Amino acid sequence: PLRSAAVGPLLSGSSGRSRRDAAAHPVPPRSPQALCSQPGRPKDYALPNASWSRDMLDLYDRFLAMTKEGLWKRIPSYNNVLDHIPGKALRGLPSRDTRLFLRSIEAEGVGFEYVMFLNSSEKRVVCLFQPGSYLEGHPGFAHGGSIATIIDSTIGSCAIFVAGRVMTANLSINYMSPVPLGSVVLVDSKVDKVEGRKVFLSCKVQSVDGGTLHAEATALFIQLDATKSQKQQASCQ
């Protein structure tokens, strides 16, 4: 169902375990190292926590296994966007009490629970997303704005890895099927083409079993022009 054979098997048969299996075999505790940030580093939120469902954990484990084969890489996630930028670029910038929008809800499980994986050779980023109860739109379902946010961020991460400092110029979404709160969906984005400073991308949001297409999107990101205003540049940091 998804574009790459590498991810396809993940979707067929979902996690490979039924909910009954999950009840019979509770999630084993993870090592403290897996749950804690390294000393001196900001907390990495793209790691399992107690709110992650069995589907989310199983999918995470499968992607983690693929990272060992070298094609995929887990992208760490911090609550301040400056922490995503390598140290050199940070030099001279004042620290700011800001938060990445996706990480603005502190409590586990009620906001955006997600982890992204990058496949550089395919110019592709896949996000495992479990929307929490504070993202509600229609009763029981994720708000369309929250879907747009996770799409923009997944596609945006993909564009950043290909083109560096970019901003969204256009994002077009078709919503096909509502996303139940607490479910897990795959947000699968890839670069379609690059023309000068323009990066064109597309994205699909699908259920874990691949049987439901929740949304499709296309986007245009523009690489920031270093010769243009410092104000614009600063606003993107």
Ligand SMILES: CCCCCCCCCCCC(=O)SCCNC(=O)CCNC(=O)[C@H](O)C(C)(C)COP(=O)(O)OP(=O)(O)OC[C@H]1O[C@@H](n2cnc3c(N)ncnc32)[C@H](O)[C@@H]1OP(=O)(O)O
């Ligand atoms: C690692 C994890 C980290 C974690 C980080 C997680 C990722 C977060 C990602 C979030 C991303 C966002 O939400 S960003 C926030 C939302 N976006 C914004 O606020 C952007 C507001 N807009 C702007 O600032 C500006 O319009 C820009 C930067 C997009 C473009 O301005 P510019 O640099 O002056 O570009 P300009 O010269 O006008 O245009 C360049 C070329 O692009 C075309 N172009 C420009 N805009 C458009 C457009 N909307 N639709 C079609 N085409 C367009 C022009 O025709 C031109 O084509 P040609 O003549 O060359 O052919």
